[in-house]
Amino acid sequence: MSSRGPTYRIENIVATVNLGVELDLERLAERLMMAEYNPDQFPGLILRLTKPRISALIFRTGKMVATGAKNEEDLKNAVKALVKLLRDHGAEVPFDPEVQIQNIVASGNLHAEVDLEQAVLMLENAMYEPEQFPGLIYRMSSPRVVILIFGSGKIVCTGAKSEKDVALAVQKLYNQLKELGVLYIEEGGEEELGEEFEEEL
Amino acid sequence: MSSRGPTYRIENIVATVNLGVELDLERLAERLMMAEYNPDQFPGLILRLTKPRISALIFRTGKMVATGAKNEEDLKNAVKALVKLLRDHGAEVPFDPEVQIQNIVASGNLHAEVDLEQAVLMLENAMYEPEQFPGLIYRMSSPRVVILIFGSGKIVCTGAKSEKDVALAVQKLYNQLKELGVLYIEEGGEEELGEEFEEEL
DNA sequence: GGCATATTTAAATACGGATTTATAAGTCGT
DNA sequence: ACGACTTATAAATCCGTATTTAAATATGCC
Numbered sequence: 001m002s003s004r005g006p007t008y009r010i011e012n013i014v015a016t017v018n019l020g021v022e023l024d025l026e027r028l029a030e031r032l033m034m035a036e037y038n039p040d041q042f043p044g045l046i047l048r049l050t051k052p053r054i055s056a057l058i059f060r061t062g063k064m065v066a067t068g069a070k071n072e073e074d075l076k077n078a079v080k081a082l083v084k085l086l087r088d089h090g091a092e093v094p095f096d097p098e099v100q101i102q103n104i105v106a107s108g109n110l111h112a113e114v115d116l117e118q119a120v121l122m123l124e125n126a127m128y129e130p131e132q133f134p135g136l137i138y139r140m141s142s143p144r145v146v147i148l149i150f151g152s153g154k155i156v157c158t159g160a161k162s163e164k165d166v167a168l169a170v171q172k173l174y175n176q177l178k179e180l181g182v183l184y185i186e187e188g189g190e191e192e193l194g195e196e197f198e199e200e201l
Numbered sequence: 202m203s204s205r206g207p208t209y210r211i212e213n214i215v216a217t218v219n220l221g222v223e224l225d226l227e228r229l230a231e232r233l234m235m236a237e238y239n240p241d242q243f244p245g246l247i248l249r250l251t252k253p254r255i256s257a258l259i260f261r262t263g264k265m266v267a268t269g270a271k272n273e274e275d276l277k278n279a280v281k282a283l284v285k286l287l288r289d290h291g292a293e294v295p296f297d298p299e300v301q302i303q304n305i306v307a308s309g310n311l312h313a314e315v316d317l318e319q320a321v322l323m324l325e326n327a328m329y330e331p332e333q334f335p336g337l338i339y340r341m342s343s344p345r346v347v348i349l350i351f352g353s354g355k356i357v358c359t360g361a362k363s364e365k366d367v368a369l370a371v372q373k374l375y376n377q378l379k380e381l382g383v384l385y386i387e388e389g390g391e392e393e394l395g396e397e398f399e400e401e402l
Numbered sequence: 403g404g405c406a407t408a409t410t411t412a413a414a415t416a417c418g419g420a421t422t423t424a425t426a427a428g429t430c431g432t
Numbered sequence: 433a434c435g436a437c438t439t440a441t442a443a444a445t446c447c448g449t450a451t452t453t454a455a456a457t458a459t460g461c462c
Contacts, residue, residue: 012411016456042408043458055409057457065457067410103455107412133452134414146453148413156412158454213441215425243438244428256439258427266426268440304425308442334422335444347423349443357442359424406461413452420447424440431436 006174007197008108008157008166013069015101017079019062019086019093028058031089047082054078058086062093065102075099104160108170109197110153112183119149119182138173145169153183171201207375208398209309209358209367214270216302218280220263220287220294229259232290248283255279259287263294276300305361309371310398311354313384320350320383339374346370354384372402 025045029037036046044057044065054068054075064082069075079099086093116136120128128136135148135156143165148156155173160166177183226246230238237247245258245266255269255276265283270276280300287294317337321329329337336349336357344366349357356374361367378384 009412011413012454014410014455036408038408039459040407043460044408046409048409053410057409059457059459061458063457065409065455067456070411100456102457103410105411105454130415134416135452137452139453148453150413150415152414154413156453158411158452160454210442212443213424215440217426239438240429244430245438247439249439254440258439260427262428264427266439268425271441301426303427304440306424306441331445335446336422338422340423349423351443353444355443357423359441361424404462407459408457409455411454415451417450418448421445422443427438429437432434 004111005201006108006110006155006170007200008106008155008170009197009199010070010104010106010163010166012067012103012105013072013075013101014103014105015066015069015075015079015099017056017064017066017082017100018098019064019083019091020097021062021091021093023058023060023062023086023091023093025058025060028086028089028091032085047085049078049081052078056082064097066099072101075101101161103158104163104166106157106160106166106170107197108155108157110155110174110177110183112153112185114149114151114153114177115182115184116149116151119177119180122180122182123176140169140172143169147173149173149177167199167201174201205312206402207309207311207356207371208401209307209356209371210398210400211271211305211307211364211367213268213304213306214273214276214302215304215306216267216270216276216280216300218257218265218267218283218301219299220265220284220292221298222263222292222294224259224261224263224287224292224294226259226261229287229290229292233286248286250279250282253279257283259283265298267300273302276302302362304359305364305367307358307361307367307371308398309356309358311356311375311378311384313354313386315350315352315354315378316383316385317350317352320378320381323381323383324377341370341373344370348374350374350378368400368402375402 029035044059047056052074057065116128120126125139135150138147145157145159157169230236245260248257253275258266317329321327326340336351339348346358346360358370
């Protein structure tokens with residue numbers, strides 16, 4: 001019976017949206033009670049949707065950043081809702097603006113403990129200073145992502161621009177660590193009580 | 202080979218000292234740089250000694266509260282030092298004022314885990330609400346103390362006025378819990394790596 | 403150019419504060 | 433009369449904050 005491979009789940013998608021028109025943020029802030037806008041502090045107007053929990057930073061230039069989505073469908077729906085909200089409050093923005101995924105954050109599980117002290121010696125572009133932060137910071141160049149690796153075998157993969165890159169990075173990392181012999185893989189059946197990470201590779 | 206019995210260590214002694222003269226706290230605060238005195242907030246002047254770490258609350262009436270001592274000798278020495286400090290800064294207090302121990306706090310170890318859910322049902326004058334506080338609160342009437350009992354077998358005994366009462370309370374508690382069958386006593390040798398609680402009964 | 407401001411998200415470790423208990427002192431508010 | 437303020441102390445659990453990483457956005461400061 002072999003052990004399972006790595007799994008991951010997308011936790012956060014950061015996307016930019018180009019509304020294509022300039023916006024009067026002062027006016028918007030007046031009309032939108034839920035908006036937070038303090039230009040002395042930060043030049044963007046902040047909107048927070050709740051279902052799902054997705055936030056947006058809206059700038060005078062008509063550029064918008066949407067954060068918090070866990071999948072592309074939620075992202076799309078949130079952009080729709082934001083556009084509607086803006087249109088309903090006087091901003092003439094297009095129905096179907098361009099959306100660009102800029103960052104995907106995924107958490108993952110290698111299902112094996114990791115010897116971080118050894119790993120940092122054997123991996124290139126790795127940093128591990130446990131007194132500063134309990135994870136090993138690994139910069140993978142292709143795909144170009146950063147992966148935080150914890151002793152428990154849990155990881156965070158960040159900087160990807162597509163799910164394909166996430167999947168590839170997680171698998172590559174797993175293969176590398178296995179080859180380096182820094183994984184403590186326990187043999188045994190796959191005991192699952194509730195699925196914490198859904199995507200398996 | 203039988204297991205060991207309970208042990209304890211005195212952690213804090215609270216004592217009152219009657220200096221027998223009224224004091225000018227404003228003047229004292231001026232002269233004593235280390236003094237903290239904010240009468241709007243609290244009517245006492247606060248002094249903190251460092252070796253050992255013992256604090257004093259000094260009141261206009263010449264009454265004083267000393268806290269932090271872990272044994273009577275440290276308490277006596279602290280009172281001497283405080284008297285000297287006051288005399289050196291113009292307060293005509295007697296050399297050898299009356300000292301009265303008002304509270305002794307001791308931590309202890311029953312060297313056995315405790316079933317708190319069962320214990321609270323079987324003990325009189327016991328309260329256990331783990332969502333509010335992780336210890337069981339047990340009020341012993343003779344000696345009149347309060348004992349906090351934790352699942353690990355560690356305890357805090359508070360309210361005693363003499364070490365004799367502490368010792369008696371800890372032993373009584375141990376006997377009661379043993380009799381009630383809520384202690385998980387592990388048989389085995391006495392494995393000590395550094396003495397955490399010194400007084401054994 | 404770099405840093406800060408702000409948004410989001412996971413991982414895991416550390417730290418501080420809070421909780422509870424007793425006790426004396428003295429002052430204020432209810 | 434009671435509760436709050438203050439001081440000290442242990443136990444153990446919870447919560448919040450911080451740490452790190454990425455990315456876009458835009459404004460201000462050095």
